[in-house]
Amino acid sequence: xxxxxxxxxxxxxxxxxxxxxxxxxxxxxxxxxxxxxxxxxxxxxxxxxxxxxxxxxxxxxxxxxxxxxxxxxxxxxxxxxxxxxxxxxxxxxxxxxxxxxxxxxxxxxxxxxxxxxxxxxxxxxxxxxxxxxxxxxxxxxxxxxxxxxxxxxxxxxxxxxxxxxxxxxxxxxxxxxxxxxxxxxxxxxxxxxxxxxxxxxxxxxxxxxxxxxxxxxxxxxxxxxxxxxxxxxxxxxxxxxxxxxxxxxxxxxxxxxxxxxxxxxxxxxxxxxxxxxxxxxxxxxxxxxxxxxxxxxxxxxxxxxxxxxxxxxxxxxxxxxxxxxxxxxxxxxxxxxxxxxxxxxxxxxxxxxxxxxxxxxxxxxxxxxxxxxxxxxxxxxxxxxxxxxxxxxxxxxxxxxxxxxxxxxxxxxxxxxxxxxxxxxxxxxxxxxxxxxxxxxxxxxxxxxxxxxxxxxxxxxxxxxxxxxxxxxxxxxxxxxxxxxxxxxxxxxxxxxxx
Amino acid sequence: xxxxxxxxxxxxxxxxxxxxxxxxxxxxxxxxxxxxxxxxxxxxxxxxxxxxxxxxxxxxxxxxxxxxxxxxxxxxxxxxxxxxxxxxxxxxxxxxxxxxxxxxxxxxxxxxxxxxxxxxxxxxxxxxxxxxxxxxxxxxxxxxxxxxxxxxxxxxxxxxxxxxxxxxxxxxxxxxxxxxxxxxxxxxxxxxxxxxxxxxxxxxxxxxxxxxxxxxxxxxxxxxxxxxxxxxxxxxxxxxxxxxxxxxxxxxxxxxxxxxxxxxxxxxxxxxxxxxxxxxxxxxxxxxxxxxxxxxxxxxxxxxxxxxxxxxxxxxxxxxxxxxxxxxxxxxxxxxxxxxxxxxxxxxxxxxxxxxxxxxxxxxxxxxxxxxxxxxxxxxxxxxxxxxxxxxxxxxxxxxxxxxxxxxxxxxxxxxxxxxxxxxxxxxxxxxxxxxxxxxxxxxxxxxxxxxxxxxxxxxxxxxxxxxxxxxxxxxxxxxxxxxxx
Numbered sequence: 001x002x003x004x005x006x007x008x009x010x011x012x013x014x015x016x017x018x019x020x021x022x023x024x025x026x027x028x029x030x031x032x033x034x035x036x037x038x039x040x041x042x043x044x045x046x047x048x049x050x051x052x053x054x055x056x057x058x059x060x061x062x063x064x065x066x067x068x069x070x071x072x073x074x075x076x077x078x079x080x081x082x083x084x085x086x087x088x089x090x091x092x093x094x095x096x097x098x099x100x101x102x103x104x105x106x107x108x109x110x111x112x113x114x115x116x117x118x119x120x121x122x123x124x125x126x127x128x129x130x131x132x133x134x135x136x137x138x139x140x141x142x143x144x145x146x147x148x149x150x151x152x153x154x155x156x157x158x159x160x161x162x163x164x165x166x167x168x169x170x171x172x173x174x175x176x177x178x179x180x181x182x183x184x185x186x187x188x189x190x191x192x193x194x195x196x197x198x199x200x201x202x203x204x205x206x207x208x209x210x211x212x213x214x215x216x217x218x219x220x221x222x223x224x225x226x227x228x229x230x231x232x233x234x235x236x237x238x239x240x241x242x243x244x245x246x247x248x249x250x251x252x253x254x255x256x257x258x259x260x261x262x263x264x265x266x267x268x269x270x271x272x273x274x275x276x277x278x279x280x281x282x283x284x285x286x287x288x289x290x291x292x293x294x295x296x297x298x299x300x301x302x303x304x305x306x307x308x309x310x311x312x313x314x315x316x317x318x319x320x321x322x323x324x325x326x327x328x329x330x331x332x333x334x335x336x337x338x339x340x341x342x343x344x345x346x347x348x349x350x351x352x353x354x355x356x357x358x359x360x361x362x363x364x365x366x367x368x369x370x371x372x373x374x375x376x377x378x379x380x381x382x383x384x385x386x387x388x389x390x391x392x393x394x395x396x397x398x399x400x401x402x403x404x405x406x407x408x409x410x411x412x413x414x415x416x417x418x419x420x421x422x423x424x425x426x427x428x429x430x431x432x433x434x435x436x437x438x439x440x441x442x443x444x445x446x447x448x449x450x451x452x453x454x455x456x457x458x459x460x461x462x463x464x465x466x467x468x469x470x471x472x473x474x475x476x477x478x479x480x481x482x483x484x485x486x487x488x489x490x491x492x493x494x495x496x497x498x499x
Numbered sequence: 500x501x502x503x504x505x506x507x508x509x510x511x512x513x514x515x516x517x518x519x520x521x522x523x524x525x526x527x528x529x530x531x532x533x534x535x536x537x538x539x540x541x542x543x544x545x546x547x548x549x550x551x552x553x554x555x556x557x558x559x560x561x562x563x564x565x566x567x568x569x570x571x572x573x574x575x576x577x578x579x580x581x582x583x584x585x586x587x588x589x590x591x592x593x594x595x596x597x598x599x600x601x602x603x604x605x606x607x608x609x610x611x612x613x614x615x616x617x618x619x620x621x622x623x624x625x626x627x628x629x630x631x632x633x634x635x636x637x638x639x640x641x642x643x644x645x646x647x648x649x650x651x652x653x654x655x656x657x658x659x660x661x662x663x664x665x666x667x668x669x670x671x672x673x674x675x676x677x678x679x680x681x682x683x684x685x686x687x688x689x690x691x692x693x694x695x696x697x698x699x700x701x702x703x704x705x706x707x708x709x710x711x712x713x714x715x716x717x718x719x720x721x722x723x724x725x726x727x728x729x730x731x732x733x734x735x736x737x738x739x740x741x742x743x744x745x746x747x748x749x750x751x752x753x754x755x756x757x758x759x760x761x762x763x764x765x766x767x768x769x770x771x772x773x774x775x776x777x778x779x780x781x782x783x784x785x786x787x788x789x790x791x792x793x794x795x796x797x798x799x800x801x802x803x804x805x806x807x808x809x810x811x812x813x814x815x816x817x818x819x820x821x822x823x824x825x826x827x828x829x830x831x832x833x834x835x836x837x838x839x840x841x842x843x844x845x846x847x848x849x850x851x852x853x854x855x856x857x858x859x860x861x862x863x864x865x866x867x868x869x870x871x872x873x874x875x876x877x878x879x880x881x882x883x884x885x886x887x888x889x890x891x892x893x894x895x896x897x898x899x900x901x902x903x904x905x906x907x908x909x910x911x912x913x914x915x916x917x918x919x920x921x922x923x924x925x926x927x928x929x930x931x932x933x934x935x936x937x938x939x940x941x942x943x944x945x946x947x948x949x950x951x952x953x954x955x956x957x958x959x960x961x962x963x964x965x966x967x968x969x970x971x972x973x974x975x976x977x978x979x980x981x982x983x984x985x
Binding site for chain 2: 055057060100158292295353
C-alpha cells in the first residue's frame with residue numbers, strides 16, 4: 001500500500017492532523033542516573049559493568065547523579081523551558097522483563113522543566129516555534145534480545161547493561177502537522193543536543209529514540225481526535241514516512257465513518273505500514289507512586305541554573321538551518337540538505353572556517369552531491385577533514401580536473417588516508433593494463449551521459465570536439481604513461497557500441 | 500554498657516551462645532553465624548587486653564533481622580522467595596556495628612517481608628514468646644505470640660541470646676514485639692539511620708530499629724548506626740552528637756513538658772496497660788515535669804491510613820520479586836512457557852498468603868479504580884503529621900517536648916486469637932504505633948513492670964523529630980525509677 005502525498009495533503013484540509021513527539025535522549029554522562037554503574041563502558045559483553053541497583057538487588061537505593069541533572073537543566077534551558085525549582089521523582093509500574101525493579105523511576109507529578117520551544121522550518125520554509133510541553137528525567141530500561149535458541153535453549157535473552165542509564169524525556173505539544181515537520185524538528189533537536197553535549201544523538205544505536213502521537217480532527221470540531229502512538233521508529237526518514245502513513249490511515253478510517261482505536265502502533269519499514277502492537281496498550285495503568293527513596297530535586301539550591309546559563313552563552317542554540325543560511329549566504333534548501341546528515345554540518349563549517357577562500361557553492365556541492373553519494377549511512381563519514389580540504393583547494397586552483405578529484409575522493413572514502421597529492425601522483429604514474437583503461441573509459445562515459453548522447457546525435461564537427469573532451473578526461477585520469485592510441489581505440493569502440 | 504574485664508567478653512559470648520542453643524525451640528534465628536562471631540569476639544578481647552577497645556560495643560554480640568542484607572550470609576526476609584538469597588553487600592547499619600567491633604551471631608526470624616504483627620507469617624515458622632522458655636510458665640504462655648514483625652530479634656534480646664539486636668519498624672514492628680517480650684525497642688526518626696541494605700516494606704515508613712535490654716545500650720547502638728550515608732539519599736546530613744546522655748539535675752527536668760494524648764485513652768486499652776501509662780505520667784510529674792493532656796485530633800485515622808499507604812508502597816516494593824534476576828526460580832518444579840507465566844509462577848509459589856494479600860490490596864489502591872483511597876490516605880497522613888507538629892511547636896499555644904502513650908492495647912494475644920483475625924483487623928494491634936511512623940517521629944518502647952502471667956508491660960515515649968537525645972533521657976529516667984520501684 002503506498003501513500004499518495006497529494007491525496008494526503010488534500011484530505012488533511014478536512015482532517016487537520018496533530019502530531020506530538022516524545023523523545024527519549026540518553027544522557028552523555030560517565031555514570032548512570034541513579035547508580036555508579038558506568039555508562040557506555042568499553043566492555044561489549046552483555047550484562048557487564050552493572051551496579052547492584054541497576055538490577056534491583058533488594059535493599060539498594062537510588063542516588064541521583066548530579067551530572068545527569070546538569071544535562072537535563074542544560075537541555076531544558078537550551079529549549080527555553082522553565083526549570084521547576086522543585087521537581088519530584090515517581091515510580092511508573094509495569095511488568096516487563098527489561099525492567100529489573102518492576103517500575104521505572106520517572107517524573108510524573110512535577111517534571112524538571114515545563115514549556116519552551118524549538119524553532120523549526122516547516123514545508124513552506126517558514127520558521128515556526130514548536131512548543132515543548134515538558135522535559136523530565138528518568139531511567140532507561142534494559143534490552144530484550146529475541147533470538148535463536150542459543151544459550152541453554154533459551155530464546156529470550158536479557159541484557160541489563162543499558163538499565164539505569166539517564167534519559168531525558170522531551171515531550172512536544174501536538175502542534176506538528178506532518179511527517180516532514182516532525183523530521184525537521186528531530187534534526188534540529190539532535191543537532192542542538194549534540195552541540196550542548198547532553199546526548200550523542202545517535203539514532204542508530206538508540207541514544208535518541210522517538211515516539212510519535214498522531215491524531216486528526218474534523219475541521220470545525222473542537223476536540224482532538226483519538227490518538228495513536230507509534231513507538232520505536234528507527235531513524236528520521238522512517239519517522240517521516242510512519243507519521244505520514246498514520247495520518248493517512250486515520251483519515252481513511254474516519255472519512256469512511258470508522259473509529260480510530262487508541263492503540264500503540266509499530267511501523268513496518270519494508271511495507272511502509274503501521275500495525276497495532278500486542279503487549280503494552282496505550283491505556284495501561286502505571287499505578288504511579290512517589291519515589292520516597294529520592295528527596296525532591298531542588299535546582300536553585302545547586303546554583304545549577306546560573307552555571308548552565310553561562311555554558312549556553314558560549315554555544316549557539318538558534319535554529320541551525322536559519323543560522324547556516326544567514327551566516328554563509330546559502331539557500332534554506334542547501335542548509336536543510338546539509339542538516340540531513342549527521343556529520344555534514346560539522347564538516348561544512350570546518351572547511352568554511354579553515355579555507356575561507358573556497359566558494360561556498362563549491363563546498364556545498366562537494367559535500368552534498370559527491371560525498372553524500374559515496375557514503376552510506378552505516379559506516380558514516382570516515383574521510384580525513386584535512387585531506388578533504390586540500391582536495392577542494394587543489395580542485396579550486398585547477399590543479400586537479402573534476403574526474404581526477406572525484407576519483408581521489410572515491411579512494412579516500414574507501415579508506416585511502418594519503419594526501420590528495422600523493423594519490424594523484426600514484427594515479428599519474430601507475431601503469432594501466434588494457435582492462436584498466438577500458439574501465440576508466442567506461443566510467444568517463446557513464447559520468448557524462450549528456451555529452452555521450454550529444455556525440456551520438458551530433459555532426460562530425462561536434463563529434464570531433466566531444467571526442468577530444470573524452471580523450472582529455474581519460475588522459476588526465478590515466479597519466480602520461482598510457483599510449484594515447486590505445487585510449488583512442490578503446491573510446492572509439494565504446495562509443496561505436498552505443499550508436 | 501559497663502566495662503567488662505578482658506576475659507568476660509569471651510565468657511559472656513559463650514553464655515549467650517549456650518542460651519541460643521538451649522532455646523532453639525523459640526525459633527528466633529533463621530541463620531546462625533556463631534563461628535565468625537567467635538573469631539570477632541576473640542579479636543575484640545585482644546584489643547581489650549591491649550587496652551585499646553574500639554568503643555562501648557567492641558566484642559558485644561548482636562542479632563540482625565533477616566531483612567537487613569549481610570554479605571555472604573543468607574538474607575531471606577523469612578520468605579521462600581529469598582530462601583537462597585545471599586546478598587553481595589552489607590547493610591550500612593550492620594556494617595557500622597561490625598566496624599565498632601560488635602559480632603553478629605545470626606539472622607533473626609520475622610514475619611515474611613516484615614508484613615505482620617505477631618510473627619506468624621514466616622516461611623520458617625512462628626517465633627515463640629519468651630515465656631515459653633521457662634518451664635514454670637503456664638501452659639497458655641506456649642501459645643502467646645512474640646509480636647512482630649521483628650519477633651526473632653525481640654526474643655533473642657529478651658532471652659539473653661545476644662547483647663542487642665537490629666530490627667525494622669514500619670508500623671511498630673520493633674516497639675510491639677519489644678513490649679510483648681519485655682525489652683527496650685527503639686525506633687529512630689525517619690532519616691536518622693541509613694536504610695541502605697534494609698529490604699523495604701513501605702519505604703516512606705521503614706526505619707531500622709534497635710532492641711536492647713537497657714535504654715543506655717540502645718542509645719550506644721543508635722550512636723553507632725546513626726548518620727548520613729551516601730547510599731541512602733533520605734539519610735540526614737546533620738552534625739551528630741551522642742544521644743547517650745542523662746539529665747544533669749532536677750532543675751533541667753522541671754523544664755520538660757510531657758503530653759498525654761487523650762485520644763489514646765480508647766476503650767480497647769486493657770486496664771493494666773492504662774494503669775502503667777498513668778503510673779509513668781504521675782512519676783514524671785512527681786519529678787517536677789509539667790504533665791498535661793494534649794490532643795491529636797486525627798489519631799483515629801492512623802490505622803486505616805497506614806493500611807492503605809503501607810499496602811500501596813509494599814505493592815511497589817514487591818514488584819521486583821519476579822525471579823528474573825534473583826530469588827525463587829519455579830522452572831525446576833514447573834515449566835513456564837512464557838516470561839509472564841514464569842513471573843506468575845515465581846510469585847505464586849515463592850510468596851506467602853499475607854504478602855500476596857498486601858500486594859493485591861496495594862495494587863488496587865494505586866490503580867485507577869482504587870486510587871481515591873490512596874489519595875485520601877495521603878491527606879489523612881498529612882493531617883496526622885500536622886497534629887504532632889502542632890503539639891510539638893515551640894511557638895504554638897500549648898507546646899510539649901515529649902509524648903507518653905501506651906505501646907499495645909493489652910498483653911500479647913494468643914496464636915489462635917491472631918489467626919482468627921483477618922490481615923486487616925490485625926493492624927489494630929499497632930494502634931499506638933503507626934501514627935509515629937506516618938509522622939516519621941522517633942519513639943521508644945520502655946518496659947515498666949510485669950503484669951498478669953508475668954507478662955511485660957511497657958510505655959511509649961515519643962519525641963520531636965531528631966530529638967532522640969531528650970527521648971532517651973526520659974526513657975532512662977523512667978527505667979531507673981521503675982527499677983527502684985520494682
